[in-house]
Amino acid sequence: MVRVGVFRSSDGRIPSRKTTQLCAALAIAIATIPAPAAFAQSAVAEKPAAGKPADTSRARSGASAAQNTQPPAKEENAAPERFDIDEFRVDGADKLPQIDVEEAIYPFLGPNKNSGDVEKARAALEKSYHDRGLQTVSVTSPPQDVSSRVIVLKVTEGKIGRLRVTNSRFFDLEKIKRGAPSLKEGEVPNFNDVTKDIIALNQWPDRRITPALRAGVTPGTVDVDLNVEDKFPLHGNLEYNNRQSPNTTPTRLNATVKYDNLWQLGHSLSFTYQVAPERKDDAEVFSGSYLARITDWTSFLVYGVSSKSDVATIGGMNVVGPGQIVGGRFVVTLPAREQFFHSLSFGVDYKSFGQTVQMDTNSFSTPITYYPLNATYGATWQGDGWLTQFNLSATGNIRGLGSQYEEFDAKRYNANSSFVHINADLSHTQDLLNGYQLFGRVKTQWSDGPLISSEQFSLGGLDTVRGYFESAALGDNAAAATLEFRSPDIGAWLQSNLKDETGEGQPRFTTFNEWRLLAFVDGGTARIYDPLEEQTSRFDMWSYGFGTKFRVFDRFNGMIAVATPMIDQGTTKKNSHRVLFSVGGDF
Secondary structure, eight states: OEEEEOOOOTTOOOOOHHHHHHHOOBOOOOOOOOOOOOGGGOOOTTSOOTTSOBOGGGSTTOOOSOBOOOOOOOOTTOOOOOEEEOEEEEESOOSSOHHHHHHHHGGGOEEEEOHHHHHHHHHHHHHHHHHTTOTTEEEEOOOOOGGGTEEEEEEEEOEEEEEEEESOSSSOHHHHHHTOGGGOTTSOOOHHHHHHHHHHHTTSTTEEEEEEEEEOSSTTEEEEEEEEEEOOSEEEEEEEEOOOOTTSOSOEEEEEEEEEEETTTTEEEEEEEEEOTTOGGGOEEEEEEEEEEOSSSEEEEEEEEEEOSSEEEETTEEEESSEEEEEEEEEEEOOOBTTEEEEEEEEEEEEEEOOEEEETTEEEEOOEEEOOEEEEEEEEEEETTEEEEEEEEEEEOOTTSSSOHHHHHHHSTTOOSSOEEEEEEEEEEEEOGGGOEEEEEEEEEEESSOOOGGGSEEESSTTSOTTSOTTOEEESEEEEEEEEEEOOOHHHHHHHTOOOTTSSSOOSSOSEEEEEEEEEEEEEEEEOSSOOTTOOOEEEEEEEEEEEEEEETTTEEEEEEEEEEOSOBTTBOTTOOEEEEEEEEEO
16 A cells, blocks of 8 residues: 655645655555446545435534434535545555656645546556556545545556467467466566567567457456467478579579478478579579577577589579588577667678689689678668668678688689678668559678679679679679669459459459569679789679569469660670569468
8 A cells, every 4th residue: 555645734835745755655455356436426424415314423513413404405516525635545556666656646635626636646547557568457546535635546456367378270379378478377467568578479480479358257357368370380482583694594493491380499490492404503502591599589590501503592692603601690689669670690601612713624623611700780660651671791701710811812813811891781662652662772892802702792683783694793892773663553453353253242362462563773883802904893784674573372473574784794785685584482
């Protein structure tokens, strides 16, 4: 119980709040839920109700005889009864600190108050609880004896009575419960913590958890159901495209299989295979990864790549040269804010590349092994009609780990085993009027000196400048930009006009998920340090084009585009046309 009161001096003035606080006492009690009682319905002890005999035993004259007189009825427009409030007694205030209780109700102490002031004090105290995330707390004002100048407020801190997990088919129920400690049975939930727990639970793929609250079976409690929508965590993807690198056959086939809930711990295991189906020697890449979730905000990723091609693109990563990569990343999910999510990762790679150069009847090899360190920061801002993504990474190799200076110099003139390069990637998608979209992206790399080919920026291809071959040019320092204008979603319009077999209701399944037309302009430049004599030191590219992207039946997606290069680069000629395509499906 918390008492908040005032003490009057001989002249009737209320002393300072500091004096009042010195007189306040705190005791803790657990209250059961009382029936709500409005102050307007409370009875004043000295004043009899209309139509009932008045008890005169408490009259100032001290007379003991009862008078059965009928008091006159109140006038309809009579002013509300006034009284003094010297003290608030708050019963059941456990979770809110006393100082917060006092700050909420202190302004309503004093002389010449009425029932409206009591209601304001009750509402202010309840709001103070709710503002701190304690949404299951209610404050009521029971019947009062205002002649005592003491007003009682009862706090009911609703606790979790029962926590259940419903509709989960592929995820362990007890592990879901343990993932929401803020909803522990027998505790008063703080919904600021509940929100954090639900966000953490929903970071796992293939499931979405929504809490539902209702009045508990036991009075004074709240029961919570964690409703789960989940899918079988095995997934696969098959893609066929023409992401061709120079001097190779046109097409590539990619296949990926992934399982996202190993050991019921949310661990992920994936394998990817890429091949040039027309001639396997042009490209063949194996890759795999394992993601282990350590806590709600930390995880560890291990991955490996084995490439038999000169240029390969795996999961957005360019691999230049035949060789192997094994790496590890410690990933930290940083505290999220409204519309803002970000993470930090850091780790080390083992990279080993071999390259054999054939000259007439002679050949020589330039193998290299090194262990670069990497740190990456990623952030996403998402709002109503817009999405911004940003990635910044730093990669550096420490001299003495792996191959020495001579081997780096043999791989690339004047390359150093101690190198640093920084990469940045910024993209933004903006919804426009009438369903149109605008997309822009900028990618850059800066290095401190000459780099071997596996660390250079790859310019040209679907991810940088369309219309040119994949990795048509490599640079130590480089930048690429894309601007893309997209039509309204034709697929959504078609889907909204489809009917079921009766011709009246909505279809039972989705045919068109998304379909947009697009126009784009791409451009980029790459430069190299210390070029050899007759070696090109700068590569420029830009192109424009038109295309379309679509997704249908919740499973199949595709892209077709025609790009026109505007600068000669290698075997790609100005004003030639290149058709790009990608089709695939997933489950």
